[in-house]
Amino acid sequence: MKEKVTIYDISKKLNVSAATVSRALNNNPKISLSTRELVLKTAREMNYKQNRLAQALKSGKSNNVGVIVPYINRSFFSSVIRGIEEELTPHGYHVIICQTHENYEYEIDQINTLINTQIDGIFMSVSKTTLNTEHIEKALAEGTPLVFFDRKKDIPGVSSVTIDDFKAGYLATEQLIKQGCKKIAHFSGDLNLEIYKNRYDGYIKALEDNNLKVKQEYILKTNSKIESGASAVEELWELNEKPDAIFSASDYTALGAIQQLKKMGLKIPEDVCVTGFSNEPFTKYMELPISSVDQTPLTMGKIAAQVFLEQMNENQKVSIEKKVVLTPELIVRESSNRRTK
Amino acid sequence: MKEKVTIYDISKKLNVSAATVSRALNNNPKISLSTRELVLKTAREMNYKQNRLAQALKSGKSNNVGVIVPYINRSFFSSVIRGIEEELTPHGYHVIICQTHENYEYEIDQINTLINTQIDGIFMSVSKTTLNTEHIEKALAEGTPLVFFDRKKDIPGVSSVTIDDFKAGYLATEQLIKQGCKKIAHFSGDLNLEIYKNRYDGYIKALEDNNLKVKQEYILKTNSKIESGASAVEELWELNEKPDAIFSASDYTALGAIQQLKKMGLKIPEDVCVTGFSNEPFTKYMELPISSVDQTPLTMGKIAAQVFLEQMNENQKVSIEKKVVLTPELIVRESSNRRTK
DNA sequence: AAATATGAAGTAATCGATTTCATTTTTGAA
DNA sequence: TTCAAAAATGAAATCGATTACTTCATATTT
Numbered sequence: 001m002k003e004k005v006t007i008y009d010i011s012k013k014l015n016v017s018a019a020t021v022s023r024a025l026n027n028n029p030k031i032s033l034s035t036r037e038l039v040l041k042t043a044r045e046m047n048y049k050q051n052r053l054a055q056a057l058k059s060g061k062s063n064n065v066g067v068i069v070p071y072i073n074r075s076f077f078s079s080v081i082r083g084i085e086e087e088l089t090p091h092g093y094h095v096i097i098c099q100t101h102e103n104y105e106y107e108i109d110q111i112n113t114l115i116n117t118q119i120d121g122i123f124m125s126v127s128k129t130t131l132n133t134e135h136i137e138k139a140l141a142e143g144t145p146l147v148f149f150d151r152k153k154d155i156p157g158v159s160s161v162t163i164d165d166f167k168a169g170y171l172a173t174e175q176l177i178k179q180g181c182k183k184i185a186h187f188s189g190d191l192n193l194e195i196y197k198n199r200y201d202g203y204i205k206a207l208e209d210n211n212l213k214v215k216q217e218y219i220l221k222t223n224s225k226i227e228s229g230a231s232a233v234e235e236l237w238e239l240n241e242k243p244d245a246i247f248s249a250s251d252y253t254a255l256g257a258i259q260q261l262k263k264m265g266l267k268i269p270e271d272v273c274v275t276g277f278s279n280e281p282f283t284k285y286m287e288l289p290i291s292s293v294d295q296t297p298l299t300m301g302k303i304a305a306q307v308f309l310e311q312m313n314e315n316q317k318v319s320i321e322k323k324v325v326l327t328p329e330l331i332v333r334e335s336s337n338r339r340t341k
Numbered sequence: 342m343k344e345k346v347t348i349y350d351i352s353k354k355l356n357v358s359a360a361t362v363s364r365a366l367n368n369n370p371k372i373s374l375s376t377r378e379l380v381l382k383t384a385r386e387m388n389y390k391q392n393r394l395a396q397a398l399k400s401g402k403s404n405n406v407g408v409i410v411p412y413i414n415r416s417f418f419s420s421v422i423r424g425i426e427e428e429l430t431p432h433g434y435h436v437i438i439c440q441t442h443e444n445y446e447y448e449i450d451q452i453n454t455l456i457n458t459q460i461d462g463i464f465m466s467v468s469k470t471t472l473n474t475e476h477i478e479k480a481l482a483e484g485t486p487l488v489f490f491d492r493k494k495d496i497p498g499v500s501s502v503t504i505d506d507f508k509a510g511y512l513a514t515e516q517l518i519k520q521g522c523k524k525i526a527h528f529s530g531d532l533n534l535e536i537y538k539n540r541y542d543g544y545i546k547a548l549e550d551n552n553l554k555v556k557q558e559y560i561l562k563t564n565s566k567i568e569s570g571a572s573a574v575e576e577l578w579e580l581n582e583k584p585d586a587i588f589s590a591s592d593y594t595a596l597g598a599i600q601q602l603k604k605m606g607l608k609i610p611e612d613v614c615v616t617g618f619s620n621e622p623f624t625k626y627m628e629l630p631i632s633s634v635d636q637t638p639l640t641m642g643k644i645a646a647q648v649f650l651e652q653m654n655e656n657q658k659v660s661i662e663k664k665v666v667l668t669p670e671l672i673v674r675e676s677s678n679r680r681t682k
Numbered sequence: 683a684a685a686t687a688t689g690a691a692g693t694a695a696t697c698g699a700t701t702t703c704a705t706t707t708t709t710g711a712a
Numbered sequence: 713t714t715c716a717a718a719a720a721t722g723a724a725a726t727c728g729a730t731t732a733c734t735t736c737a738t739a740t741t742t
Contacts, residue, residue, distance in 0.1 A: 052459060053394060094454070094458060113433075118394045282622055301420075
């Protein structure tokens with residue numbers, strides 16, 4: 001375990017001041033070419049590594065950003081993080097990840113320790129159980145730039161990158177209608193969360209625009225689990241008028257629905273069309289590939305990173321709120337496509 | 342944007358020295374109960390937040406660790422990271438993530454900037470294109486603790502957490518044999534990578550132990566893509582003696598194989614049994630669920646974190662190499678299970 | 683040749699927290 | 713009441729890098 005080499009070691013060896021070494025290392029113009037090269041060469045020889053911690057303390061910039069998500073091993077979130085990382089790495093930033101486990105208390109903890117760590121910014125997708133935003137506003141009050149992605153809260157002055165969930169719901173429903181479906185059910189998530197509310201609204205609007213009646217008994221709240229989709233189908237099929245399509249706000253409930261429908265002897269997409277949400281990898285790989293809405297997570301991450309970088313370059317005084325809304329991509333696969341059959 | 346409160350602000354306000362404030366904040370016994378409580382109370386009132394950067398610089402411990410993986414949005418890697426994060430967060434560590442894109446040059450960059458950032462340790466799964474280990478040994482020479490997971494390199498003194506890929510290959514093959522399969526093909530990855538070599542060796546051993554001949558034309562190198570699995574099947578089915586089972590070292594090639602086999606009118610598992618590797622989420626969700634080997638990534642991450650923590654607690658002098666080998670779990674599903682039919 | 687401008691390098695303060703060593707205050711025993 | 717021991721506190725150095733301010737030597741101008 002070697003001693004770490006500092007600029008003082010270099011300055012001693014060369015009989016110059018640490019300031020000179022620092023200037024040489026930082027391409028400061030106030031230094032002669034010859035000393036600069038000498039310092040650079042010596043630094044290389046001595047295997048000098050800059051201590052970014054010291055630099056960060058001095059400059060007040062750590063070059064670290066924090067990303068707060070419910071779970072990092074969800075396809076959607078890990079892809080967003082990948083996007084953020086790829087966009088920020090070339091700018092010298094590192095990405096610190098935190099999980100909330102969809103837990104409000106954890107979220108508060110994470111946000112606070114991130115601030116202690118002197119991160120330069122926070123990217124976050126709020127937990128489902130987060131109802132108030134005190135902790136976030138406290139972070140903002142300390143002057144920490146924050147960008148929401150996907151699951152946002154409306155706080156004045158805070159930028160966000162989301163997809164147009166309304167449009168997504170609309171497109172998905174409309175496509176089902178175009179397949180000739182007239183009795184379209186909807187599996188929703190928690191309507192307190194903006195994203196689910198918007199998908200729901202899009203569904204309603206598409207029905208209305210096409211003169212289809214909205215039936216409350218066709219709208220069920222599910223919990224993104226496979227079983228939830230299966231039991232929702234059971235519930236629906238007790239109705240007198242069975243649906244002929246399902247637009248699910250989650251791929252997992254869509255999958256559960258499909259499994260249950262098959263078990264009941266129904267044909268997909270002939271008897272019932274099904275569309276999910278998120279474009280989870282598995283939807284593509286099924287023998288009966290499932291239609292879904294792609295949320296372009298990689299792009300979302302990259303754009304969130306860009307919004308952050310812009311904010312960093314702006315005049316510190318003016319922080320402009322930027323709301324980027326990405327266009328979702330409806331991916332029609334066999335589960336809602338009667339034409340190919 | 343408020344000014345940040347430091348211990349000096351507190352010390353000024355209370356007319357005590359910064360040393361006293363620091364001691365109070367750190368539960369140092371060399372301080373009277375009354376001043377401690379006064380300081381703590383004032384700190385709370387002034388909304389004091391510890392600057393972990395300054396602390397890190399002073400102590401030489403950043404409480405950050407780096408994780409280097411090919412891509413963070415692969416189910417396996419993101420789950421390992423989740424495990425690491427969950428285990429280390431309670432100990433005050435933060436996890437910084439880096440992607441290599443399976444690129445040797447990136448890997449070098451990432452490892453170097455991590456060291457500059459003064460991380461306390463590195464977790465890594467090496468890139469496929471990484472053949473030599475100079476960059477890693479350089480990091481070790483600087484005294485950075487490093488733990489490999491899954492894809493390791495053999496470097497003396499370095500701990501690792503892997504699964505028993507040999508056993509995994511053996512179990513998977515054996516199960517196929519128990520199904521009555523006698524002509525078992527193997528789709529391997531790059532045999533330069535230890536993990537693929539071990540799976541391959543396990544496959545060979547299982548055949549030998551069961552007096553089945555190893556046929557070179559049954560062993561194909563694939564690249565973890567669906568198409569690669571499909572074309573491998575095409576190649577195999579040009580042979581005079583077609584296989585009656587496939588053990589694939591990747592779930593994706595297994596999927597490609599299944600798709601191709603179906604296209605050719607073959608029945609699974611009746612005509613051909615197929616087993617994949619990694620237990621990718623989709624394998625479970627298929628209409629024909631695919632048998633696979635689970636690598637227990639969450640556990641792997643947690644154990645890697647524990648190994649790191651142990652190393653941190655050890656006498657700095659003695660660094661004990663620890664090689665943890667986890668037992669893989671063969672998950673038998675329909676694609677290789679003839680009994681349920 | 684004297685005065686001024688220019689460039690190169692050094693000095694010392696700073697970022698915020700911790701810690702060694704020295705000093706002051708308090709406590710308790712004689 | 714006195715004095716040593718213990719407890720509480722302060723001063724200042726330190727971690728490593730950056731930078732405003734100074735100093736010094738050389739180059740340029742008159």
